[in-house]
Amino acid sequence: MTSSDPFGIYVHWPFCKAKCPYCDFNSHVRHAPVDALSFARALATELAWFAAQTPGRTVTSIFFGGGTPSLMPPAAVGHVLDALAALWPVSPAVETTLEANPTSIEADNFRGYRTAGINRVSVGVQALDDGDLKALGRQHSAAEALDAFRLAATIFPRVSFDMIYARPGQTPEAWQAELSRALAEQQGHMSLYQLTIEPGTAYFDLHAGGKLMMPGDGLAADLFDLTQELTARAGLVAYEVSNHAAPGHESRHNLLYWRYGDYAGVGPGAHSRISAGENRHALIAEKHPETWRGLVEKQGHGIISDSVVTREDQASEYLLMGLRIAEGIDIGHYAALAGRAIAPAKLKHLEDLGFIATEGPRLKATPEGRKLLNAVIAELAV
Template sequence: MIAVDDKTPGFGVYVHWPFCAAKCPYCDFNSHVRHQPVDQERFAAAFVAELATMRQRSGPRTVNSVFLGGGTPSLMKPETVGTILDAIAREWTVPDGIEITLEANPSSVEADRFRGYRAAGVNRVSLGVQALNNADLKFLGRLHNVDEALHAIGLAREIFPRLSFDLIYARPGQTPEAWQAELEQAIGHAADHLSLYQLTIEEGTPFHALHAAKKFAIPDNDRAADLYALTHEVTAAHGLPAYEISNHARPGAESRHNLIYWRYGEYVGVGPGAHGRFVERGERIVTIAERMPETWLNLVEARGHGVTGGEVLSREQEADEFLLMGLRLAEGIDLARYEALSGRELAADRLSVLQGEGLVAPVGNSRLRATSQGMIVLDAVVADLAR
């Protein structure tokens, strides 16, 4: 049984496994393909060492969630996962029943491996399904087909208490009717959580070059907004309302780890390219690790960590980040916490204008949320409030 959400910001541990079997053409994450076997024992020892360093910096904490992301963490051996989870439990207080998530690709799913992850302590899997038709899976560069995706979903539902999977929409030529049918099919297979992302064209990816060369087109802003509205309508009608811009869950099944980010909690990040944000000696700091896996590994072995960048956040930066993250949530933000971080109230005149435009709305006397229309233009809303 996964512990009940206590609504506090929380403290999490993010572990980044940077390796993939193939690089998807839309992906700008820190992921790398290696054609020789990865020395998992050596990397596991490095994760253990960096966790110990992060414990020295964060001090004693109670962990509310652990997230093994990537990359493709389901390429890890269960023994590697077990070593990392054991190290987290040694360094901090890890209560029974906290959410421990592992990202998995359907193409790297095996029943024995899934059972090994479960035995190591993983109690939630997030599957990168991305589409439920084979033509679009091929376009997205995925290594699995629909049958393999459905097999992986079935295995995950059988083995883990909690399951989520991702889909990408606003794909080339996708009609609202086709997306609604695919979404309803997905809901029929989902246990309790779906992450539904619009296809975006990120600089530095193969899709960026192909899109610039007009090899394919994605829906324009108006059509994408229609697909977004349809997504929220269909999921809500089937009992998985949006609790965040792109995330939908049955009440009580929200991702605890992602709620730490959106509620502006604290987290340490370990692994190549991982970011952390936590309070050290009374100041909220950012840590950024070296992105290249082998360079990170050498750094950790030489000095106990791979952190190569970061900063101390000012009160203004903290307040701006709090707004940007918290207004993504359906529950919105606590206005008193914003005032404590920023040292000022949100400007009444700007709030009045945004409310009049139907972009934000009060929640009782103490909270503020973005409306469904405000979510679509959230960056502009936050920029206006933060001025």
């Protein structure tokens, strides 16, 4: 990586009001008030450690994720952003995103976040059906979510409308009505994720016990097709499997991940990918918030794992991330990482099936291939 290559910062805020039954992220509920500024100071300290590892880089995107970053007081967000700006050059066109839950209490912080330097919010609406919101463990109503989104759209230059579909009992007719309602509100970007059952979640246990019936593969595929049809009709391009945007509204930070760029992740459980010479390092921070903070106070960072990613593993990660996006991967770059080219016979077989397409030096998954992306990647990586 060179100093001119995109470089992102991910900031993890691990606290939530409640644990959603489908969530497998590193999130924690505290029944006593969180000392937000002490965690913000620890984040700033860990940022300083990463700055020493990445001299000469310019920050092009910043992303506050969680957990629930919209539980951060604006002063804490400002403290982190001020620290970051003192440690690295920051691009004048930097994208600074914060994930926000649309409760009225959290929406009250929106103007403070904008003043602190946030210029994009990703609003976790998740559903526009009050019964489904309750089943998903969300703390807001559909009306409250729409009010919060509309407020965000008046404050921030860019906003994303985020939803979950393929929910238990959801029909294509219900999803068409719900998504159409959301498309009438969106402001250029939508993240639309199919609900997946992850180990370690309450939904996983319910599903394993036969108490949660999920849509079958056929229905899930129909809902995916419907999503692509309605978003395309509204002028939102499916630039990634689950993300749709009008031109110029794509998430630049998430594109950094999918293009396999470098990023530093600070906060409990955060991951990083940092290039150093010929090597690429994978770093992981301690997941438990208070333990992480203690490590930062003791040694300047909360990193508990730092491993060199082999060229073969880099190739696998590049393939896994890059085929999620419409632009695909550079075939030559993959071959350089893997130490071998993809067998022409494999490419022809998958092209004949209609799952991939090659355009000059680039390899892309087709719309049909995106439905079976894991299988396509597994075939190519062997």
